[in-house]
Amino acid sequence: MNIHEYDKRIHWFNMQLNILKWDRDFISPVEDEYKKNELINAIAIEKHKYIINNFGTVFEENSHAYRIFYKDYLYSVGLPDELENEISNAVNKCYKYYKIAKENNDFSLVENDFYKLICLKREEIGIINVQGEDNYDKLMRYCCGDYFAEKLDFIMNTILKSITTQNIRYSEKTDFKMLSIEEMKLLYQNYGINLETIVFQEDINNSCLQLTQNDCRMTYQSHVKINAAKHEMGHILYMQNILKNEEYYVYNQPLSSVFDEAIALLYELIIDNESYFQNEQYTRTPIRIECTDILRLLHIIIRYEIERDIINDKIGVEEIKTRWNERFYELFGYEVTSDNEGILQDPHWFCGNFGYFPIYNVAFAVALIIYKILELNTANKNQILLKLKKHILSFGASKTEEEILLKLGVTDFCRDLENVFEELKNKHGGCFYTANLNNENELS
Numbered sequence: 164m165n166i167h168e169y170d171k172r173i174h175w176f177n178m179q180l181n182i183l184k185w186d187r188d189f190i191s192p193v194e195d196e197y198k199k200n201e202l203i204n205a206i207a208i209e210k211h212k213y214i215i216n217n218f219g220t221v222f223e224e225n226s227h228a229y230r231i232f233y234k235d236y237l238y239s240v241g242l243p244d245e246l247e248n249e250i251s252n253a254v255n256k257c258y259k260y261y262k263i264a265k266e267n268n269d270f271s272l273v274e275n276d277f278y279k280l281i282c283l284k285r286e287e288i289g290i291i292n293v294q295g296e297d298n299y300d301k302l303m304r305y306c307c308g309d310y311f312a313e314k315l316d317f318i319m320n321t322i323l324k325s326i327t328t329q330n331i332r333y334s335e336k337t338d339f340k341m342l343s344i345e346e347m348k349l350l351y352q353n354y355g356i357n358l359e360t361i362v363f364q365e366d367i368n369n370s371c372l373q374l375t376q377n378d379c380r381m382t383y384q385s386h387v388k389i390n391a392a393k394h395e396m397g398h399i400l401y402m403q404n405i406l407k408n409e410e411y412y413v414y415n416q417p418l419s420s421v422f423d424e425a426i427a428l429l430y431e432l433i434i435d436n437e438s439y440f441q442n443e444q445y446t447r448t449p450i451r452i453e454c455t456d457i458l459r460l461l462h463i464i465i466r467y468e469i470e471r472d473i474i475n476d477k478i479g480v481e482e483i484k485t486r487w488n489e490r491f492y493e494l495f496g497y498e499v500t501s502d503n504e505g506i507l508q509d510p511h512w513f514c515g516n517f518g519y520f521p522i523y524n525v526a527f528a529v530a531l532i533i534y535k536i537l538e539l540n541t542a543n544k545n546q547i548l549l550k551l552k553k554h555i556l557s558f559g560a561s562k563t564e565e566e567i568l569l570k571l572g573v574t575d576f577c578r579d580l581e582n583v584f585e586e587l588k589n590k591h592g593g594c595f596y597t598a599n600l601n602n603e604n605e606l607s
Contacts, residue, residue: 172217173232174412176210176367181374189364189382203349204251211247214239227561228411237292238305238414250287253280253314254515270484270502277513278480280437281473284517286319288474299474306518307421310565311525316425317577319467319521320529323462327435341386350392354430355548356399368510371395373402376415390431391452397427414561420519421564422555424526425533432527433534449491449504458528461494466520472571474517529568531583536571540561 180203187199210475223229257276264272288298295301295312303312306399311318342350348358366382369391373379379402381395401417417423435480450453451462470488471480478486484506488499499505511519529581534540537550572581 164217164222165477166221166223166226166232168324169217169221169232169299170228170411172415176206176213176550178360179206181372185372185374189366196215200255207251208247211242211244213240225565231413231560234305240292241290242287246283246287246290248492249516250280250283253283253415253587255346255514256600257508257513261510265503265507268300268501268503268507269277272424273507273513274480275594280513280515281480283508284515285476297475299471307522307525308419308564310563311421314577315521318525318580319446319464321528321580321584322524323464323575325588326457326460328523330440340388340389344383344387345475347383347392348385350389351396351399354396354400354544356396357403361399361405369395369474371398371402374415376402376405379397381401386452393457394427394431397430398423400548400551401426403557404556406557408559408561410559414559416560418555418558418560419564420565421526421529423531424522426551428523428527429530429534429539429551432457433530434539435542438559446479447497449495449497449499450508458495460524463520463524465490465494467524470512470517470520528580528583531587532568532573532579533571535583535586536573 179216183199183203184204187196187203191199214232214236218232221229221232253276257273257280258277260273262271282336285298288302291301293301295304300312303315306312308316321358344363348363352358360377360379362378362380364380364382365385369381369383371381372378373449379399381399383392385397401423404415405415417426428489451459454462464485468490469478469483471485472486473480484502487505491499491505509520511517533551533555537554539547539550541547554571558567568576
């Protein structure tokens, strides 16, 4: 089979799935949800079968597109249709009870369904044909590729060695700057976003989805915190500034989840926001997305350590809540007071989305390096976007992460990351320092 034919078919499957999921969540009546889920599951299984039955006949093995598709083939081959359908149903049920648990601030209401989902995910990851030291290593090599998976523990430990909350001054400020939808749209226009290609939909979460290059869907809360608005803005800028590739559909998307989140975090936490790295006062909040400063990295480490041990079957579901609360106290110095402040605050795990949390910290490391190399410490928004387009955004997924980093001059990622953190420590001594760091703040 010609790889272009394969590319078109996979693109068709992905389009149908995205459209149906959007329709289920925001357009169809609630009573049609079951039927929509059945249809989504059927198309997902059809895509799974197509990959298994046809990828082996694809030629042009030297193309980068082939290598992208090969990764998904390795995940799909050997995975029974029945298991994929079972996981899909378990995700739908778990997320349904997660919302109920969140409304009642009670993890126990979703605990049983969460346990069933985890068992299925462990089985799924055990089957995938990806090499790794353990199941979690296999998962991360699939989620963020060998290049970053091999550096994952180094990145997390570099963060822990560089940041300590001892003697930190927390702010009790809770009046975060909020934006109305009109204010958010104006902000986006000022940063160069084309609003005509975006469909806005009010929801309980902030997120964005690319249906096509000219059709982006964004969900937003009725009033959005400015940092959350800037985060989604980064995703949209990436989508809108990919130079359309006429050869392969698969190239018309962000390079990877790592680079997609790196651009989002650049706009949220770094560009126009360098003051967040100064040791003034930091947000005292147990909620990850409300933490608008460097301490966000510690929030991710808690999730990384727990999901790693969940997937490797080292802890049970009944231990997760206690483990979360204890580790939070170790890192932040104050206690989580409710399930919504702890284990229930993020929907990722309850949607079956394991392996994504670590990407935020990897992406932050990439964002810091990009910020330094491209000299983005300027108030000129157009200049920032032009630099990002030239060196990253326009390529879409047509190059590898390593190729992009090499073009930027990054020949030793780990060394460059250490240098960036060292510079930040020297510049803003209070937040980044290593003195009096206890052993308990090493990766557990």
